[in-house]
Amino acid sequence: MTSAPARRPRLGVMGGTFDPLHHGHLVAASEVAWRFDLDEVVFVPTGQPWQKADSAVSPAEDRYLMTVVATAADPRFTVSRVDVDRPGPTFTTDTLRDLAAQRPGADLFFITGADALEAIVSWKDVDLLWRLAHFVAVSRPGHTLDVRALPAGAVSVVEIPALAISSSDVRRRVREGRPVRYLVPTGVLQYIVKSGLYRDGDGPARSARRTAAEVS
Numbered sequence: 597m598t599s600a601p602a603r604r605p606r607l608g609v610m611g612g613t614f615d616p617l618h619h620g621h622l623v624a625a626s627e628v629a630w631r632f633d634l635d636e637v638v639f640v641p642t643g644q645p646w647q648k649a650d651s652a653v654s655p656a657e658d659r660y661l662m663t664v665v666a667t668a669a670d671p672r673f674t675v676s677r678v679d680v681d682r683p684g685p686t687f688t689t690d691t692l693r694d695l696a697a698q699r700p701g702a703d704l705f706f707i708t709g710a711d712a713l714e715a716i717v718s719w720k721d722v723d724l725l726w727r728l729a730h731f732v733a734v735s736r737p738g739h740t741l742d743v744r745a746l747p748a749g750a751v752s753v754v755e756i757p758a759l760a761i762s763s764s765d766v767r768r769r770v771r772e773g774r775p776v777r778y779l780v781p782t783g784v785l786q787y788i789v790k791s792g793l794y795r796d797g798d799g800p801a802r803s804a805r806r807t808a809a810e811v812s
């Protein structure tokens with residue numbers, strides 16, 4: 597009697613700048629993990645997000661640590677340093693090649709929001725991407741999911757519970773003294789308070805005078 601072939605591990609890859617990680621990211625990863633029966637979702641903070649070169653991005657170590665804190669409670673979630681540790685601009689072709697080398701035999705599912713998908717044709721070596729992973733595009737308030745211009749079968753579309761949360765809005769709220777509790781995991785809120793992230797910047801001068809206790 598022959599036994600059934602072993603199931604190949606199914607690895608979700610959630611790439612992002614995570615400045616900071618918020619509940620929209622966690623819901624996207626959780627929903628795709630369920631829909632695609634993933635064994636694990638690895639969160640991969642960018643090293644140098646070249647398409648955000650015009651905006652100030654927090655140090656990679658801060659973004660990496662907030663990602664670790666935010667995902668620690670979920671046994672399906674892990675965090676990779678491949679993009680943080682690779683010098684130069686972050687390209688998803690490198691991310692996927694590095695993860696594939698670390699997990700031989702695994703099937704990779706790259707999770708991306710609708711806004712990132714809109715820009716995917718501008719990514720480096722886009723034609724190669726489809727061979728390295730299956731892409732899963734999740735819905736995001738304010739963006740439409742249109743995969744018609746992309747290769748047939750390369751991208752699956754998944755509707756997720758709509759959370760109109762963005763990292764840029766979280767940063768703006770901290771700067772302006774508005775609440776971010778419940779938009780980000782508690783550990784991320786504590787990290788923001790302790791590190792002083794987002795309190796300065798180009799927002800109102802008043803923000804620089806606020807104390808950590810005022811970030812809520």
Ligand SMILES: Nc1ncnc2c1ncn2[C@@H]1O[C@H](COP(=O)(O)OP(=O)(O)OP(=O)(O)O)[C@@H](O)[C@H]1O
Pocket residue numbers: 611612613614615620621624707708709710711712713734735736737759760761762763764765
């Ligand atoms: N609320 C959300 N719902 C669905 N997908 C999201 C949401 N927020 C982010 N994503 C997706 O998560 C990935 C990483 O996003 P990123 O870290 O750039 O966060 P962001 O909120 O888009 O940041 P910023 O506002 O600074 O541009 C992207 O593919 C993005 O589309």
Ligand SMILES: O=C(O)c1ccc[n+]([C@@H]2O[C@H](COP(=O)([O-])O)[C@@H](O)[C@H]2O)c1
Pocket residue numbers: 610611612613614640642645647648686687688689712718719720
């Ligand atoms: O490969 C590229 O050229 C490329 C260009 C822009 C973004 N990406 C990836 O898309 C993911 C989300 O990026 P961002 O900038 O929206 O946080 C993250 O994993 C990036 O490395 C990749």
